[in-house]
Amino acid sequence: MSQVKIVPVPQAFTPAPGDAWRATPNMRLCITTDTESATFTSIAATLRQATGFPCPIVTEPARPTDISWKLAPVRTLTSQTSSPETYVIISSTAGVTVIGASPVAWLRATATLCQCLTTGTLEAGRLLDYPKLDERRVLVDAGRKFITKDWFITMLHELAFLKINTLQLHFADRLGFHIACDTDPSLTSPDYLTKADVRDLLAEAKRCGITIVPSLDVPGHADHILTVHPELGQRDVAGRHATDALDLTDPAVTRYVFALITEYLDLFADCPSFHFGGDEYMEFDCPPFEHQYAPVLNAYAKEHLGPGTTWKDVWANWLNQVAELIHAHGVEPRIFNDGLCWDVRGIHGAPQQIRMHPYIGVDYWCQAELNPAIATVAELQAQGLTRLYNLNSPFFYYALRHPDSAADHRPLHRFDFPEQAANIYENWTPGNFQANDLPDDDPRILGACLSMWTDNPTVATESTMARDIQPELAVFASKTWNVDTNHQYTYPQFQSIVQSVGHSPGYPF
Numbered sequence: 001m002s003q004v005k006i007v008p009v010p011q012a013f014t015p016a017p018g019d020a021w022r023a024t025p026n027m028r029l030c031i032t033t034d035t036e037s038a039t040f041t042s043i044a045a046t047l048r049q050a051t052g053f054p055c056p057i058v059t060e061p062a063r064p065t066d067i068s069w070k071l072a073p074v075r076t077l078t079s080q081t082s083s084p085e086t087y088v089i090i091s092s093t094a095g096v097t098v099i100g101a102s103p104v105a106w107l108r109a110t111a112t113l114c115q116c117l118t119t120g121t122l123e124a125g126r127l128l129d130y131p132k133l134d135e136r137r138v139l140v141d142a143g144r145k146f147i148t149k150d151w152f153i154t155m156l157h158e159l160a161f162l163k164i165n166t167l168q169l170h171f172a173d174r175l176g177f178h179i180a181c182d183t184d185p186s187l188t189s190p191d192y193l194t195k196a197d198v199r200d201l202l203a204e205a206k207r208c209g210i211t212i213v214p215s216l217d218v219p220g221h222a223d224h225i226l227t228v229h230p231e232l233g234q235r236d237v238a239g240r241h242a243t244d245a246l247d248l249t250d251p252a253v254t255r256y257v258f259a260l261i262t263e264y265l266d267l268f269a270d271c272p273s274f275h276f277g278g279d280e281y282m283e284f285d286c287p288p289f290e291h292q293y294a295p296v297l298n299a300y301a302k303e304h305l306g307p308g309t310t311w312k313d314v315w316a317n318w319l320n321q322v323a324e325l326i327h328a329h330g331v332e333p334r335i336f337n338d339g340l341c342w343d344v345r346g347i348h349g350a351p352q353q354i355r356m357h358p359y360i361g362v363d364y365w366c367q368a369e370l371n372p373a374i375a376t377v378a379e380l381q382a383q384g385l386t387r388l389y390n391l392n393s394p395f396f397y398y399a400l401r402h403p404d405s406a407a408d409h410r411p412l413h414r415f416d417f418p419e420q421a422a423n424i425y426e427n428w429t430p431g432n433f434q435a436n437d438l439p440d441d442d443p444r445i446l447g448a449c450l451s452m453w454t455d456n457p458t459v460a461t462e463s464t465m466a467r468d469i470q471p472e473l474a475v476f477a478s479k480t481w482n483v484d485t486n487h488q489y490t491y492p493q494f495q496s497i498v499q500s501v502g503h504s505p506g507y508p509f
Contacts, residue, residue, distance in 0.1 A: 003015055003045070003123050003125070003496045004116065004123060004127055005110075005126075005500065005501070006112055006116060006479035006497070006501055007162060007474050007477060007478055007494075007497060007498055007501055008114040008131075008163055008477050008480075008482050008485065009116065009160065009478050009479035009481075009482045009484075009485045009488055009489065009494070009497075010112070010127055010128075010129040010130075010482065011080070011128055011129050011130055011260060011375075012127070012128045013123075013125055013126070013127045013128075014125050014126045014128075015123065015124065015125040016092060016124040016125040017124065018092050018093055018124040019093050019124065020093075020121040020122055020123050021090070021091045021092060021093060021095065021096055021121060021122045022120055022121050023051055023053065023117050023120050023121070023122075024053070024065050025053045025054070026055050026063075026065045027051070027053070027055060027065050027066060027067065028056050028057075028058050028060075028062075028063070028065070028066045028067075029043065029044055029047070029055055029056070029057050029058070029066070029067055029069065029082075030052075030058055030059070030060065030061070030066050030067065030068040030069065031057060031058070031059055031069055032059075032060040032068060032069065032070055035465045035492070038206075038207060039104075039107065039207075040057060040069075040103075040105065040106075040394060041057075042107070042207040042208070043069075043106060043107065043110045044057050044087055044118070044330075046110050046114060046505065047110065047114065047117075047214050049155055049171075049506060050113075050114040050117055050118075050503035050505045051117055055286070056249070061163070062095050062097075063095065064093060064094050064095045064443050065095070066095055066096070067095070067096040067097075067098060067113070068095065068096065068097045068098065069097075069098050069106060070097065070098070070099045070100070070138050071099070071100055071101070071102070071103075072099050072100075072101065073101065074130075077099060077101060077103070078128055078130065079129065080130070081130040081131075082499075083101070083130045083131055083134065083387070084101050084104060084105060085101070085102070085104055085105050085108050085109055085130060085131055085163075085165070086100070086101040086105055086106075086128075086129070087098075087099065087100045087101065087105040087106065087109040087112075087129055087130075088126060088128050088129075089112065089122070089126070089127040089128065089129075090125075090126050090127075091111070091122040091123065091124055091125065091127075092124045093124070094238060096113075096122060098113075103209075103471070104165075104209040107160065107208065107209035108129070108163050108209070109129075111160060111161050111162070111163055112129065112346045113126070113172040114161065114504070114505065115161070115501040115502075116500060117502060118500065119154035128232075129419065131163070131165075131480070131481045131482075132430065132440075132480060132481060133430055133445070133446075133447050133448055133480045133482045134447055135165065135166050135211075135389065135446055135447025135448070135449075136163070136165050136166060136447060136448065136476070136477065136480040136481065137164070137165075137166035137167070137168055137213065137389070137447055137448070137449040137450070138155075138159060138164060138166070138167055138168070138449065138450050138451075138452070138473070138476075139168035139215070139391075139449055139450070139451040139452060140152070140155070140168065140169060140170060140452050141170045141173060141218070141451070141452060141453045141454040142169060142170060142178050142193075142454075143151050143170050143171055143173030143174070143175070143177070143178060143215075143217065143224075143454075144174060144175040144176060144453075144454040144455060145175075145176075145400070145454035145457030145462075145492075146176065146178050146189065146191035146192070146457075146458050147462055148462065149193060149197045149200060149201060149465075150171070150467070151462045152167075152201050153200075153201065153204050154508065155167070155372040155466065155468075156201070156204050156205055156223065156506040157208065157211055157505075157506070157507065158168050158212060158466075158503060158504045158507055159210055160209060160474075160504065161503065161504035161507075162207035162473065162474065162477035163317055163477060163481055164210075164473075164476075164477050164480075164483075165210055165211060166207060166210065166211045166212075166213060166447070166449075167205065167210055167212055167213070167284055168212075168213040168214075168215050168246045168275060168449065169201070169212055169213070169214055169215060169288060170215040170216070170217070170275070171188075171193070171214065171215065171216060171264075172216035172217060172224070173216075173217050173221050173224070174217075174221050174222075174223040174224060174244070175223070175224060175457065176189040176191075176224055177189050177192070177216075177224055177225075178191065178192045178193060179192060179193045179195075179198060179264070179267075180192050180193070180194050181263065182262070183259045183260050183262075184228075184256075184259075184260070186228050187224070187225065187228055187260075187401075188265060195267060198268075198344045199267075200298050202268070202270070202271075207317075211271065212274065213271060213273045213274070213275055214264055214267075214268040214271055214274055214275070215274075215276075215277070216260070216261070216264070216275075216277060217275060217276070217277030217278075217279070217317065218246060218257050218260075218276055218277055218278075218322070219234075219246035219248060219277075219278075219281055219353055220244065220245050220247060220277065220279060220280045220281035220282070220339075221244070221277055221279070221280060222244055222245055222246045222423060223243060223244045223348075225246070226241070226242070226243050226244065226246070226251065227243075227316055229256075230243070231245060232246055232247060232250070232253050232256065232284075233245065233246065234246060234247045234248060234249075234293055234295055234296075234353075234450045235247060235249070235250075236288070236292035236293050236296060237291075237292055237293075237295050237296060242282075242293070245281050245282055247295065248297065248300075248307065248318045249259035249296065249300040249314065254318070254321065255270065255427050256392055257320075257322065258325055259324060261274070261276060261291075261322065261484045262325070263324065265326065265329050265331065267388065269497060271331070272332060273331060273332040273334050273361060274326045274329075274331050274332070274333060274334065275333075275334040275335065275363070276322050276323075276326070276334070276335060277335060277336065278319050278322075278335030278336055278339055278340070279335070279336035279338050279340055279501065280336075280338065280339075283371075284342060284343070284373070285343075285347075285348050285371065285373060291424065293311075294311045295308075297311030297314045297315070298310050298326055298390060299309050300314055300346060301314050305317060305354070308350065308353060309352075309353055309354070310349060310350060310352070312342065312343065312349075312350075312351065312352035313352045313353055313354045315339065315342070315352070315354045316341075316352045316354040316356060317354050317486055318356075319335065319339070319340075319356065319360075320356060320357055321352065323335075323352055323356075323360050324354060324356050324357065324360070327357070327359055332359065332360075332361050332387070333357075333359070333360050333361065333363065334360070334361035334362070334363055334389070335360060335361075335363065335465055336362075336363045336391075337362050337363060337364040337366070337367075337374070337375070337380070338365070338366055338374050340360075340362060340375055340380060340383075340385065341356065341375040341379060341380060341383045341385070342373055342375065342377050343373040344375050344382075344383065345373075345379075347372070347373050348373060355383060355384060356384065356385055357384060358385060358387075359382040359387070360385060360387065361387040361388075361446070362380060362385050362387060362389065363389045363390050363449065364380075364388055364389065364390060364391060364392075364433050364434070364436070365392070365393045365397070365434065365451075366375060366389035366393050366434050366435075367433075367434055367436055369433040376435075376436055377433055377436040378436075381444070385484065386444045387444070387446055388430070388433075388438075388444045388445055388446060389445075389446055389447045389448065390430060390431075390433055390446070390447070390448040390449070390450060391447060392428065392432060392433055392434045392448075393416070393434055394416050394417070394434060395416075395420070395424050395427075395428050395432075395450075396424075396448070396449065396451055396466075396472075397415065397416060397422065397451050397453060398413075398415050398450070398451065398452050398453065398458040398468065398469050398472070399413075399414075399415075399452075399453040399454075399455055400412060400453065400454045400456045400457060400460050400465075401413070401414070401455060401456055401459065402455060402456045405428070409495070411459075411460075411467065412456060412459045412460075413459050413460035413464060413468055414468065417506035420471075421471035421472045421475045422475075422491050423476045424476060424479060425475045425479065425485070425486050425491045425494065426486055426491065427481070428479060429483050430445050430448060430480065431445065432485060440483055447480075448476075448480050450469070450472065450473065450476045452465060452469065463508075463509055464506070466509040467509050470509075471498070474494075474498045475494070477509065491502055492496065
C-alpha cells in the first residue's frame with residue numbers, strides 16, 4: 001500500500017530510509033532544462049498558492065530545501081506505460097527531484113506536491129505515477145443551463161488538482177445556445193459566453209494541462225434552433241416540421257449546420273476533438289417516426305442514395321457528412337452511440353448499407369435497457385468503429401432532473417443511484433460499459449467521462465452542482481488513473497484521504 005496518500009491513488013511508491021523532506025519558506029524551483037515558460041509559470045503560481053511561500057524559479061544548482069525539475073523520456077522512467085503524463089518524484093532530506101516525461105507530466109506532479117504539502121512534508125522515497133486511461137473527462141452541459149466563465153475556471157483548477165485532463169464544454173442543446181454565434185446571432189441565448197470568454201477558458205485550460213472538447217448537439221436536441229427557425233425541422237408525410245429534429249433531406253439545413261460547426265471549429269482551433277451529438281434524434285421504432293417521418297426519409301433514400309437503401313442510410317449518411325467536415329479540419333469527430341449503426345441485426349427492417357467512418361470517436365453511454373436495437377460494442381467494432389469512450393450512464397450521469405423522472409424522494413439534482421461514489425469505487429472499471437464488458441486494457445478504450453446534465457436547469461445553482469459531484473469526482477479521478485484503487489484502500493479509507501487532501505488552492509465550493 002502506498003505511503004503517499006493522494007488522489008488519485010498513485011501507481012507505486014518505494015519508501016527510502018531517512019526523514020521526510022519538509023517545505024520551508026526558502027524553497028526554490030530549480031530548472032535544469034528548457035521548457036515552455038508558461039508551463040513553469042503556472043507551476044510556480046500553483047505552488048505559491050498551495051504553500052504560501054515565494055517559490056522563486058531559478059537556474060542555479062539545487063539546495064536541500066529546493067525542488068528540482070527535469071525532463072526524461074518515459075521509457076527511462078518505467079516500462080509499464082508510454083503515457084506522456086508519467087512522472088517520478090524522488091524525495092529525501094537532500095531535496096526533491098521531479099522528473100517528467102513532458103511538461104504536462106510536471107503539471108500532474110505539481111498536483112501531487114500540492115496535496116502532499118498540505119502537511120508540509122514529503123515522505124522519503126521514489127514515487128512513480130502515470131494514468132491508466134489516456135483521457136479522463138468531465139462533460140458539463142452548458143447548453144441547457146448557462147454556466148459562468150468563473151465557474152469553469154474554478155473547475156479547471158479542481159480538475160487539474162485531481163489529474164482529470166479533459167473538459168467537454170457542451171454549449172448548445174434543447175434549451176439554449178450559450179456561446180456567442182456570429183453565423184446566426186438569433187441563436188445566441190440571453191446569457192452567453194463571449195468569444196473572448198472562450199479564449200480565456202482555452203488559455204487557462206492550457207495552463208492547467210487540460211484539453212477542451214467543444215460540443216453541440218445536432219440533428220436531434222434541436223428544440224432551441226427550431227424555436228428560432230421552425231422551417232429547418234424534419235418534414236413529415238403531411239409537410240409539417242418537427243420541433244426537435246433537423247431535416248436530414250434538405251441541403252440548406254445541412255449547409256446551415258456546416259456553417260455553425262465551422263464557426264466553432266475555428267474558435268476551438270487547437271482542440272483535437274469536436275463533439276456534435278448525434279443522439280436521440282427520434283424514437284426510430286415508435287410512432288410518430290415509423291408512420292410520419294420514415295416514409296419521407298425512405299423516399300429520399302431511394303432517390304438519392306441508391307437501390308435498397310432506407311431511412312437508416314439517410315441517417316448514417318448525414319452523420320458521416322458532418323464527421324467528414326470535422327475530420328477535414330484535422331479534428332476527431334465524436335458522437336454518442338445510441339444512433340450509430342442502429343438495428344444492425346435487422347429487427348426493424350433491413351440494416352443500413354452505408355458504413356460509418358472509422359475515425360469517429362464513440363461516446364458509449366447506453367445500450368439494451370434503452371432499446372435493444374442500439375448497437376452493442378461488439379457490433380460497432382464489426383462495423384469498424386473502434387474509438388470508444390466509456391460514459392456508462394448508470395454510473396456517470398449526474399443530472400438536474402424533472403419531477404416526473406424522480407424514482408425516489410432524493411433531490412432532483414443527483415446521480416442515478418444513492419451512494420453512487422461508493423458504487424463507482426467498488427464496481428466500475430474502464431471495461432465496464434453499460435450492458436457491455438471489455439477487458440480493462442482493451443486498446444479500443446480511449447477514455448472515460450463523468451457527465452453533468454442540466455435537463456431542468458433551475459433545479460440547482462452551479463455552486464450546488466459543484467458540491468454535489470465532489471465525492472463521485474474524486475472516485476472517478478482515481479479509478480480512471482489507477483484502476484486498482486479499491487484494492488489498495490477500502491472506500492472509508494479512500495474517503496479519509498479525499499478529506500485530508502482537500503481541494504485545489506482557493507476552491508470556493
